[in-house]
Amino acid sequence: MNKIPVAILGATGLVGQRFITLLHNHLWFEIAELAASDNSVGKKYGDAAKWQLPFEIPESLAEMTVLPCDPERVQAPLVFSALPTDIAGELEVAFAKRGAIVSSNASPHRMDADVPLVIPEVNPEHLALAEIQKQKYASDGFIICNGNCTTIHLALGLAPLHKRFGLKKVIVTSMQALSGAGYPGVPSLDIIDNVVPYIGGEEEKVEIETVKFLGEYKNGVVAFAPIRVSAHCNRVATRDGHLETVSVEFADKPSAGDIIAAFDEFRGLPQELNLPLAPNRPTVYRREKDRPQVKLDRDVEKGMATIIGRLRECNVLDYKFVLLGHNTLRGAAGATVLNAELLYAQGLLNNVGQSVRQIVG
Numbered sequence: 001m002n003k004i005p006v007a008i009l010g011a012t013g014l015v016g017q018r019f020i021t022l023l024h025n026h027l028w029f030e031i032a033e034l035a036a037s038d039n040s041v042g043k044k045y046g047d048a049a050k051w052q053l054p055f056e057i058p059e060s061l062a063e064m065t066v067l068p069c070d071p072e073r074v075q076a077p078l079v080f081s082a083l084p085t086d087i088a089g090e091l092e093v094a095f096a097k098r099g100a101i102v103s104s105n106a107s108p109h110r111m112d113a114d115v116p117l118v119i120p121e122v123n124p125e126h127l128a129l130a131e132i133q134k135q136k137y138a139s140d141g142f143i144i145c146n147g148n149c150t151t152i153h154l155a156l157g158l159a160p161l162h163k164r165f166g167l168k169k170v171i172v173t174s175m176q177a178l179s180g181a182g183y184p185g186v187p188s189l190d191i192i193d194n195v196v197p198y199i200g201g202e203e204e205k206v207e208i209e210t211v212k213f214l215g216e217y218k219n220g221v222v223a224f225a226p227i228r229v230s231a232h233c234n235r236v237a238t239r240d241g242h243l244e245t246v247s248v249e250f251a252d253k254p255s256a257g258d259i260i261a262a263f264d265e266f267r268g269l270p271q272e273l274n275l276p277l278a279p280n281r282p283t284v285y286r287r288e289k290d291r292p293q294v295k296l297d298r299d300v301e302k303g304m305a306t307i308i309g310r311l312r313e314c315n316v317l318d319y320k321f322v323l324l325g326h327n328t329l330r331g332a333a334g335a336t337v338l339n340a341e342l343l344y345a346q347g348l349l350n351n352v353g354q355s356v357r358q359i360v361g
């Protein structure tokens with residue numbers, strides 16, 4: 001079987017490194033090109049990347065020469081973007097215009113009306129928006145985004161509840177790991193012995209992306225879910241894994257048993273289609289009184305699930321609970337790759353065949 005050649009933009013960064021580990025030896029995709037900033041262009045990937053993961057860089061990739069993030073130089077028909085926010089906006093459009101399908105982890109296009117912001121278990125029907133972009137760009141290219149790392153896990157945790165019982169209000173407080181700020185991230189003297197109660201732009205992203213994820217697609221438009229979301233976001237001195245405490249109010253208050261059953265039973269299209277990166281259980285409810293914990297639970301289901309626990313009555317809203325998710329796996333690169341797997345399984349990558357032969361011969 002011919003694999004689809006893919007490029008990684010921002011390949012040397014923290015999310016880029018996760019892409020490398022998830023895409024190396026992938027069933028359907030083959031890493032053909034790696035691209036990064038001018039600091040890395042022309043170097044061997046192994047020399048350019050400040051490798052942060054506890055596995056060796058695959059040898060064939062360590063030897064690959066890093067390209068510039070230029071749509072004229074990077075030819076792969078499927079592009080994974082881990083570009084910084086300030087340059088992702090224009091560059092991703094340039095790639096889509098030249099016919100590439102861009103699965104992006106960056107934020108600039110997430111809230112564009114014609115860009116699907118997708119969690120495959122939650123809102124795969126939003127993919128239909130891609131057709132509007134193809135017409136706009138007069139090409140086969142389009143952009144699909146995953147959400148912010150905190151929002152993806154919040155939306156995965158809320159989806160089983162909203163789908164069954166209808167949510168009205170959500171208050172969330174996050175404790176976000178350092179790897180969420182990229183490499184080298186927050187200076188050590190700012191975070192050791194400290195909690196920083198501010199992450200620029202994060203609260204706004206959590207509040208607006210959540211209602212797009214949980215919104216309803218109809219006739220080319222996503223109507224945001226009618227849920228009021230209030231977020232407090234904090235940076236804490238953990239390495240990986242964002243912990244979130246959540247209070248919720250329902251349209252019709254269910255029993256605690258019904259809520260736990262909704263978490264236990266939640267499954268979506270990735271599980272039905274058996275996508276390579278799909279977790280068996282996208283939401284895992286733990287019954288212990290002191291779980292989930294960051295160090296103990298972030299790698300459950302290979303970092304692709306949202307782990308929930310401590311469901312109890314709330315004195316202000318209806319219920320409260322804790323949730324946890326791996327920020328660079330399901331919160332970033334894992335989400336981007338799962339979105340691309342969904343595109344593949346839905347036949348949306350079928351017309352990339354010609355370019356496949358040109359690149360991998």
Ligand SMILES: NC(=O)c1ccc[n+]([C@@H]2O[C@H](COP(=O)([O-])OP(=O)(O)OC[C@H]3O[C@@H](n4cnc5c(N)ncnc54)[C@H](OP(=O)(O)O)[C@@H]3O)[C@@H](O)[C@H]2O)c1
Binds near residue numbers: 014087147328331
């Ligand atoms: N870390 C997370 O948990 C997380 C979660 C969700 C979303 N995100 C988003 O994902 C993106 C990447 O984050 P990260 O954590 O991987 O950041 P990072 O570790 O700082 O890596 C940034 C990457 O972008 C490249 N780059 C920087 N400036 C560039 C330029 N002018 N032209 C081309 N490439 C350039 C860097 O290449 P060089 O090495 O050559 O400088 C590097 O490969 C960001 O948009 C971030 O907001 C991150």
